[in-house]
Amino acid sequence: MTRLQKGLWAAVAVAALGAGGLAVTVSRAPEVATSGASSVAAEFELTGHDGVVRTEEDFRGKWTLVFFGFTNCPDICPTTLAEIAQVMDDLGPQAGAVQPLFISVDSDRDTPMELAEYVPQFHPSILGLAGTPEQIEAAAASFKIFYERVPEEAAPDGYTMGHASQVFLFDPDGGFVRLYGNGTPAPEITADLRARIDAHG
Template sequence: MKTVHLILWGAIAAGLVLFLWLNIFQDASHLIEDNSSQNTAVAFTPTFSLTDQSGNAVTEQTYRGKWLLVFFGFTNCPDICPTTLADLASVMEQLGADAKAIKPLFISVDPDRDQLETMAEYVSAFHPAIVGLTGTGPQIAETAGSFKAYFEKQPHESAPDGYTMGHTSAVYLVSPDGAFVRTYSYGTPPEEIVTDLRQKL
């Protein structure tokens, strides 16, 4: 009788393992597959009409022929923006002679505070190749929509003027013909970006 019980319990255990594998692990691998498919880049061509930190009117056409590294942020950003711009500066340094094919753009999502002089001083602190762009509220909103980027004004008592900005933290890679290629998520090591860019140059 004891042997029969052991066999039955063994069969139940084996059935449970099979059930879990079919219903949980298989589902988990399906979810991973779905997530990866969502991250597949969908081609689109972003557009903008803004002003650079020197006061020049620029559009997406101004930078045709260059690979663009585009980041949305604001000069009062306490962490994500300075970290990302420092990473982009490192990318440009590591690229060496290949950097001439790349143009990093920092697009402000806070046009009320990010005036031209502020933008010029801010981006120049990171790397001379980085161009700061700003514009009117509607221009910024249109530009962000074109890149499918998010930004939002958020009340914050301890921040300058009582607010901060929530925004997309990824860096957009745009091809020399103006098409969106991919994003680099926040915190992607500069070395990885450099390796990817060199494969594309």
């Protein structure tokens, strides 16, 4: 499937700011609220699709884009990954200052091997991360994101995953910077990243 085909898939989740916190509409799941942005952190120990165990410390020194999803996701995940791929292409030489991460919330199906077949189709710079149910739960808790297994007869293995649809941005010191809501156009993300990279020096 081409990037153009992926890009034609309409995103069905819309991130919105809600009173008292950040509210998101997730694929096949109810709207939920996360806690305040000040409590968001990137803390994890997961296995990359290259077979290497990674923690958040491995990405210090780079701006980090983080998105949660799963390989059997029919719409939000491929659309967002295609947008991130476009951002990395558009950044040109500045792309070296950015590391995109795709963390799977589907620990039963998404092994590092599965991610190795899926993630590089979008862009070689995106790193897929997989883990045990306990590792994924711990990572999601640090990011304050929602996900759940949702029964669906028509889906592979009879279930899909509801999950938060924002893209997180962390600075080179690992500090949380902002969320890009689902559907944020690639040019808008690129422009924001360019300004931050330039300002950071």
